Amino acid sequence: MRLSLHTDYALRLLMFLAVKQQQASIDEIAKAYGISRNHLMKVGQRLTELGYVTARRGRGGGLTLSHSPESINVGALVRQVESTRAFVECFDPETNQCRVTGGCGLQAALSLALGDFMVRLDKYSLADLVPVPKKFLDRLSAVSLYPVSGAINDDG
Template sequence: MRLNLHTDYALRLLMYLAQHGGQASVDEVAGVFGVSRHHLMKVAQQLTALGYLEARRGRGGGVSLARPAAEINVGAVVRALEPTGTFVECFDRQTNTCTIAGVCGLQGALNLALGDFLARLDGYTLAQLAPNPARFRAAIGLTVPQDQTAAG
């Protein structure tokens, strides 16, 4: 399984904000990850609509987490952003044209695998995606206050 680019950017944006500890501009985050500002803006808008981010417009504006990183479930984020309902053609009864649908075991196997994948992600919060916060912050160019380096 491969996450779509939208979900990938969303998870990166959320992780950045979790480690940033405050508000950041979309331009700033796009620059850190070398991604399209336009695409990241769409991601930020969707995450805001879903209640994961708070956004402030204008000078000094930006985005921040709407709740603590420990309360944001990774599986829930992926479910909200990924079109897993039609993982393969036979998952959608209305548009399915597969001649072996219903008589092969692939649909059941893929359905179980997808469920296992999402269940595994359900075991993680956003806060757990940076097991070594100091190294994560250094990798994304955030300065780490002296008192946090020993803890992270």
């Protein structure tokens, strides 16, 4: 299974905000990860619509988490952001053109595997994805040309 770039960026954006523990701009997050600002803007907008982040516009604006990292369930997030309807052609009855639908076991096997994948993700919170916040920020600073600073817990 491969998650879309949109879901990957959504997880990264939320992880950044979780360790930063304060407002961060799209530019700051994009530079820290070395990823597309434009794509990240779309992700930020979607996460705002879903209620995961709060956005402040204008000068001095940015994004903050709307909920504690411990209360954000990774499985629920992935279900909301990732489209699994078209995981394979036969998953979408409206566009399915597969000639063997109903005559093979692929759809059932993949449906079960996808369900198992999501159940596993349900066991994780956003906080679990960044168990050592200081190490996370240090790694971002080490690989980017843009130093990342911000509040972190004494845990890490």
